[in-house]
Amino acid sequence: MSSMPLATNGSGPAVPRCGVVQVTGELVATRRVGAYQHLTFVAPGIAELARPGQFVALAVGGPMSANLLRRCFSIHQVSPSGVDGGTVDIVVAAHGTGTTWIAGLSPHDEVDIVGPLGKPFPLPTKPVPCVLVGGGYGSAPLFWLAEQLAQGGCRVEMVLGAASEDRLFGVVEARRAADGLTVTTDDGSAGTRGWVSDVLAQVIRLSSAGVVYGCGPMGMLRSVTEIASAEGAVAQVAVEESMACGVGVCMTCVLPVTGVDGTTRMVRSCVDGPVFRGDRVRWDALENGYGLVPADALGAPTEAGH
Amino acid sequence: MVDMSVSLGEVDLPNPVMTASGCAANGKELHRFFDVSTLGAFVTKSVMAGARSGRGTPRMAETASGMLNSIGLQGPGIDAFVENDLAWLKSVGARVLVSIAGGSSGEFADVAGVLRRSPAFDCVVGVEVNISCPNVANRGLVFAIDPLASAKVVALVREQLPRNVPVFAKLSPDVTDIVAIASACVKAGADGLTMINTLLGMAIDIDRMRPQLAGVTGGLSGPGIRPVAVRTIWQVRSAMAEGRFRPVPIIGVGGVRTGRDALELVAAGASAIQVGTATFNDPTAPVRVLRELESLLAEKGFDAFTQVVGAAHRRQEVYR
Numbered sequence: 001m002s003s004m005p006l007a008t009n010g011s012g013p014a015v016p017r018c019g020v021v022q023v024t025g026e027l028v029a030t031r032r033v034g035a036y037q038h039l040t041f042v043a044p045g046i047a048e049l050a051r052p053g054q055f056v057a058l059a060v061g062g063p064m065s066a067n068l069l070r071r072c073f074s075i076h077q078v079s080p081s082g083v084d085g086g087t088v089d090i091v092v093a094a095h096g097t098g099t100t101w102i103a104g105l106s107p108h109d110e111v112d113i114v115g116p117l118g119k120p121f122p123l124p125t126k127p128v129p130c131v132l133v134g135g136g137y138g139s140a141p142l143f144w145l146a147e148q149l150a151q152g153g154c155r156v157e158m159v160l161g162a163a164s165e166d167r168l169f170g171v172v173e174a175r176r177a178a179d180g181l182t183v184t185t186d187d188g189s190a191g192t193r194g195w196v197s198d199v200l201a202q203v204i205r206l207s208s209a210g211v212v213y214g215c216g217p218m219g220m221l222r223s224v225t226e227i228a229s230a231e232g233a234v235a236q237v238a239v240e241e242s243m244a245c246g247v248g249v250c251m252t253c254v255l256p257v258t259g260v261d262g263t264t265r266m267v268r269s270c271v272d273g274p275v276f277r278g279d280r281v282r283w284d285a286l287e288n289g290y291g292l293v294p295a296d297a298l299g300a301p302t303e304a305g306h
Numbered sequence: 307m308v309d310m311s312v313s314l315g316e317v318d319l320p321n322p323v324m325t326a327s328g329c330a331a332n333g334k335e336l337h338r339f340f341d342v343s344t345l346g347a348f349v350t351k352s353v354m355a356g357a358r359s360g361r362g363t364p365r366m367a368e369t370a371s372g373m374l375n376s377i378g379l380q381g382p383g384i385d386a387f388v389e390n391d392l393a394w395l396k397s398v399g400a401r402v403l404v405s406i407a408g409g410s411s412g413e414f415a416d417v418a419g420v421l422r423r424s425p426a427f428d429c430v431v432g433v434e435v436n437i438s439c440p441n442v443a444n445r446g447l448v449f450a451i452d453p454l455a456s457a458k459v460v461a462l463v464r465e466q467l468p469r470n471v472p473v474f475a476k477l478s479p480d481v482t483d484i485v486a487i488a489s490a491c492v493k494a495g496a497d498g499l500t501m502i503n504t505l506l507g508m509a510i511d512i513d514r515m516r517p518q519l520a521g522v523t524g525g526l527s528g529p530g531i532r533p534v535a536v537r538t539i540w541q542v543r544s545a546m547a548e549g550r551f552r553p554v555p556i557i558g559v560g561g562v563r564t565g566r567d568a569l570e571l572v573a574a575g576a577s578a579i580q581v582g583t584a585t586f587n588d589p590t591a592p593v594r595v596l597r598e599l600e601s602l603l604a605e606k607g608f609d610a611f612t613q614v615v616g617a618a619h620r621r622q623e624v625y626r
Contacts, residue, residue: 020338022589059587066371068528068587097368114589244366244373245586248335251328251351251377252366266359266380271335290520291363299357299383 020247021045025058025113027105028087034166036137037092037103038076046115047078047086052145053215053238053275056088056115057246060098063112069244071098072270074215075116076140088115091140091169117246118274121145121213121236127153128210131203131233132178133196133224135216136162137169141238142215146177155179157207161196161220165189180207197223204231211236214278218286225278235278241269241291256282256294264297308603309610310596312346312577314555315472315497317431319346319401319578322611323568323596326559326582327352327405327434327476328377329527330592332391333398339589343399345596349580350391352407352436355416357383367509367518372528372561373583374507376521379407379439384417388424396429403474405434411449411459418466432471434557435463435496438478438503440525450478450503453490464495472497474557479534480506488542489551498555499542500580502535528561528583535560536574543575543616563591565598572599572611573618 025041032038046056057070073090080086094103105111121141124130130149132142139160146156158178162168163186171190174181182199183191192199197220204212204227214224215238228235244250248271257272258264258280267273285292293300310321324347325336332350333342342348360380367374381387384406395402404421408414418433437459438450449455456475464473475491477484479502488499504525509518517523539558546553558576562568563584571579579599584591599611608614 022339065587066529067368068371068583069366069368069373070586112588242364242366244368244375245589247338247589249329249331249589250366250375250586251331251360251380252363252375254360254363254365254380285362289364289514292520293359293362297359299359299380301359301361301378 019049020115020117021049022112022114025088025111027107027109027111030105030107033091033169035093036169037094038089039092039102039105040087040089041111041113042085043088043113043115044085046088046113047080050075050078050088050116051120052141052148053121054116054118055246055274056090056113057117057243058102059112060101067098069098070114070246071102072117072243072246074141074238074274075144077144088113091137093137114246118270119272121238121275123148123152124154124211129155129157129207130211130213131157131159131200131207131209133159133200133212133214133216134161134169135196135220136167138216138240139169139174140215142213143170143173143177145213150177155207157203157209158182159184159196159200159203161185163187195223196220197227200224200227201231204228204233209233214238216240221278222283222286225281225283229279236275237278237281238274239269239276239281243270246270255291256285256297258282264294266293266297308600308608310600312611314432314557314577316470317472319431321346321596322572322578323592323599324403324557324578324580325349325585325592326580327436329582329585332387333395333400336585336589337398340593341398342395343401345592346401346578347403347431348395348400349403349434350405351381352379352405352439353381353384353387353417354379354407354409355384355413357381357386362520364518364520367524369507369509369526369528370530372526372530373586374509374519374524374526375504376519376524378521384420388421388426392424392426392429396426400429401431402429403432403434404430405436405476406463407436407439408459411455411462414459415462415466418463422467430471432474433463433467434474434476434500435459436476436503438476440478440480440504440506440523448478450487451481453486456487457490457494460491460494460496474498474500476500476503477538478503479538484538485541485545485550488545492551492554496554498557500557500559501538501542502560505531505534529563529567530561532561532567532570536570539571539574539576543619547619562595563587565595565602568595568599569602569614572614573616575616575619577615
């Protein structure tokens with residue numbers, strides 16, 4: 001499939017105006033990194049458009065695959081200057097059928113890729129100290145973000161946490177990209193034993209951070225939001241919701257988010273997110289793998305249910 | 307060149323391929339990938355009277371060649387729909403088949419009434435009455451399992467709309483006798499039928515030992531259900547040919563991923579085709595299916611799309 005024309009239509013506010021392409025990506029490099037697989041695709045057109053926090057949606061299993069739903073990954077890094085066109089890097093944890101297929105791809109294999117998708121991390125308009133928090137391979141988009149923040153004159157602290165050392169991603173890159181790094185593991189196999197939430201308050205305080213960026217499991221993002229708020233910082237979090245399409249048409253990746261008007265709506269994380277202000281997400285409705293519809297949400301079910 | 311145009315009752319379309327309701331949102335998202343006005347019609351997500359949050363998550367589970375969804379008719383409500391979504395679709399020149407839903411037959415009629423009075427109504431080429439969404443708390447509210455309830459909704463909606471705007475009843479395959487439901491809808495004034503909606507299904511997360519969907523059950527769609535669509539279209543088209551009720555156009559939907567899939571539904575009796583779940587796999591699927599169908603017809607030596615509508619019935623009669 002050839003590259004699609006860029007969007008030039010007058011999309012309304014629900015869909016960002018930024019361009020998106022559908023391309024056949026060619027895998028050019030794949031390597032094991034701890035418990036994860038790091039892949040680099042030549043994917044013309046995506047690198048030029050992408051910004052940190054956005055994601056790509058990959059079709060899995062080839063054109064006649066019985067697995068129809070796209071798998072979405074936040075963009076780890078992009079390089080617009082490849083010989084054959086720009087490249088896009090993603091980090092995959094092989095959990096199910098689709099991610100196992102992607103992790104098992106060999107160089108020169110082709111994958112249909114749509115991207116960049118979603119809203120990126122908003123960048124501060126003036127230099128402010130920032131803390132970037134990554135849980136497991138959720139850290140993937142943060143190094144690229146750290147570079148852009150540094151270019152804008154922001155001091156960048158990073159906090160990386162995981163269950164164990166092999167589930168940390170990007171410790172070496174973090175040392176290069178950030179001004180300071182704190183590592184935590186649940187089992188103490190690397191850094192401080194414990195969770196990122198155990199060390200975050202102190203990192204925010206010592207760096208006088210105004211913004212905390214987070215990417216990782218939902219439980220962690222809730223903690224990051226609560227700690228950032230308590231320390232007077234704004235949390236910007238990239239949420240993890242399972243998606244079927246990634247482009248805004250399937251309505252499966254919704255979560256309750258309160259808008260500037262004070263009304264809670266079930267919004268799509270693929271087009272309205274994946275980055276949200278942490279204090280706007282209704283964490284009270286997200287628990288144990290379920291996302292409930294808060295009773296005060298717009299159009300919430302009545303007694304008869306939906 | 308194959309003439310791809312088709313008439314659905316009083317409405318002429320340049321080609322027979324459409325999006326499927328609930329698989330394309332309301333147009334803006336897919337317009338980033340292709341011009342939605344190139345489709346025969348754009349079918350919108352079912353809209354009800356008021357804003358509706360839909361169900362909690364997880365709302366989706368992948369299945370073999372398909373998926374389950376439990377969205378629960380999330381939508382902005384008809385007032386916001388006509389003001390924002392329908393107006394936008396009109397502005398890009400789309401022909402729109404508006405899918406409407408309701409918790410009662412009166413709600414269906416109210417929604418149709420607001421639609422008719424809206425400034426963008428002239429881009430509406432038809433109304434699809436979703437009497438068959440499986441994602442309602444009370445299975446008794448699935449109108450399409452009862453001929454009388456189906457007929458009442460169709461008649462009330464028909465009354466609200468001008469004669470030149472056809473009404474299509476979207477049927478559920480989860481019934482003992484789909485011909486009886488189809489017949490009731492046509493006798494109540496339906497100008498066409500859309501077949502089929504999803505099948506009610508369920509999946510269990512064996513790690514957590516609980517249903518995968520927060521709503522427990524959901525609608526099964528995708529290529530896995532295509533044989534069910536072919537079968538039901540065949541049965542209803544046969545019943546029309548036998549004179550059991552007035553022949554009306556059928557819009558075929560269910561598991562269409564390629565031009566070949568589309569042709570299968572057409573040969574079974576569909577005059578138009580909707581592309582649904584395949585759009586999640588490939589956002590350009592509706593226009594790709596149109597292109598593939600056109601090439602396939604040219605390859606097979608047909609001059610016009612309409613020559614193949616119901617073709618398998620005629621061929622079967624020769625050998626019977």
